[in-house]
Amino acid sequence: MPLFAYVGRDGKGGQVKGQQEAATMDAVASTLMGRGITPVAINPASDVKEQVPLEVRFQRLMGSSGVSVEELIILCRQMYTITKAGIPLVRGVRGLAESIKHYVLQKTLFEIADRLEAGMELSVSMRYHTDVFSSLFISMVRVGENSGRLDSVFLQMAEYLERELDTARRIKSALRYPSFVLIALAVAMVVINIFVIPAFANMFSRFDAELPLPTKILIGVSDTFVNYWPHMLIVVAVSVGLWWRYMKTDNGQRFWGETKIRLPIIGDIINRASLARYARSFSLMSSSGVPLPTALALCAESIDNRFLMEKILGMKSGVERGESLIRTHTASKMFTPLVLQMVSVGEESGQVDELLKEVAEFYEREVDYDVSKLSDRIEPIILVIMAVFVMILALGIFLPMWEMYNIQK
Missing domain, CATH: 3.10.20 (Ubiquitin-like (UB roll))
Known part of the structure; x- marks a missing residue:
């Protein structure tokens, strides 16, 4: 129409x-x-020429919907209140749209309200806005509509998104200090190579003396920075462009997904956080009555890791072939024996959702503990890197100065 x-x-x-x-x-x-x-x-x-704010145009250019997780959490809480109070959806959604200041979300809710008035269901209306609502979100709303538990679904989604946001914030907070230190160290290296070492190199060139190996290395690196910086910028720009293009491919996403979970120190945390998200999503879908293959497919989409996503899709294929959950989970080689035992017990007792909820909480507790200790594990590595950098710099600059001082004596 x-x-x-x-x-x-x-x-x-x-x-x-x-x-x-x-x-x-x-x-x-x-x-x-x-x-x-x-x-x-x-x-x-x-x-009609739409008057789109400048920040929204930029977000569209970058491929982002501009709707944050915090805003979706607030929306879920508000929708829970509306559905719990028995307010008609059309009036409730339109009332929310009128009170929201966020341009994209407000426009989305107005369009959803218009489609609701035209006779569409809420989940169907949301499918027109997959840039704002994920497949998991839409499927859960669909389940809530069919089961008459739309209020509890919005409450569950709010709690699920809050846990996801809290984990992401903890990891970012733990990595903030090491990131700043490494960036400052990289800037210091560039400044020293461009401005400091050339001054010492001019001074050393006045003396006809054999320079130590560390000094030769520092001067060689500095000459490369000073004389070939345009070429280095081009190489870096081309490398970043090729890497970005490769990351857009399936092979690139699969490679990066596997690399992330194999990184030292943080790789294991990323892996367990992803598995916690899978277990939490699967428990949520299973308790809502979603068929197992559909639940696995939606859980695969909810994980931001192509490597793990393909493993979960492999589990989905196994379930469709008639294999048991425990067999598909074991074949994926993603889970510890303790988790596999809980899945087995849950499948035998018909309480898969409850046991997977326990699995999610188990992983979340481990992630919380490791994230709280992440800074303590990274700081010694940062100190060693800085010590090596200072040692090389000190040896390269002060060794020839000491030799010249001894010659003059």
Whole structure:
């Protein structure tokens, strides 16, 4: 159906804008009048030039919806309150849209409200906005609609997103200090190679003396920085471009996904955080009555790791062939024996959702502990790197100065 943009006045005289799918303009006008809105202007949406804020244009250019996890959590909490209180969805969603200041989310909710008025279900309306709502989110809403438990689904999604956000914040907080130190060290290396070492090299060249090996290495690296920096910039830019392009391919995403979980120190934390997300998602879907193959497919999409995603999809294929959960989980080689035992018990007792919830909590406790100790494990490595850098710099600069001092004596 065609999409029309309208401008109208509500019962209090306030301006109301939005979009509506309908067969004709008259149908749009009738719908608006039925909602107590007096239409002022109705035009095909293609004829209306949308005034999009600059930050939204930038977000679209970067391929981002611009809707943060925090905003989705607040939305889930608000939708839980609306559905729990028995407020009609159309009125509730439209009321939320009018109170939200975020441009993209407000526009999304207005369009969802328009589709709800046209007779669509909430989950179907959300499928038009996959840049805002994930497949897991939409499927859970669909389950809530079919089971009459839409309020509990929104509450579960809010708690799920809050846990995901908390884990991500903990990891970022633990990596912030080491990241700043390494960046400062890299800047210091560039400054020293461009400005400091050339000054010492000019001084050493006045003396006809054999320079120590560390000094020769420092001067050679400095000459490379000073004389070939345009070439180095080009090489770095081309390398970054090729890497970015490779990361867009399936092989690149698979390679990076496997590399991330094999990194020293943080790789194991990333792996367990991903498995906790899988177990939490699977428990949520299973307790809501989603079929196992569908639940596994949605859990695979919820994990931001191509390597692990393909393993979960392999488990889905095994379940579709009639294999048991414990057999597919064992074949994936993703889980510890303790977790496999819990999955086996859950499958035998018919309480897979409860046992997977325990698995998720087990992984989350381990991740929380490791993240709290992450800084303590990284700081010694940072100190060693800085000590090696200072030692090389000191030997390269002070060794020839000591030799010249001995010669003069």
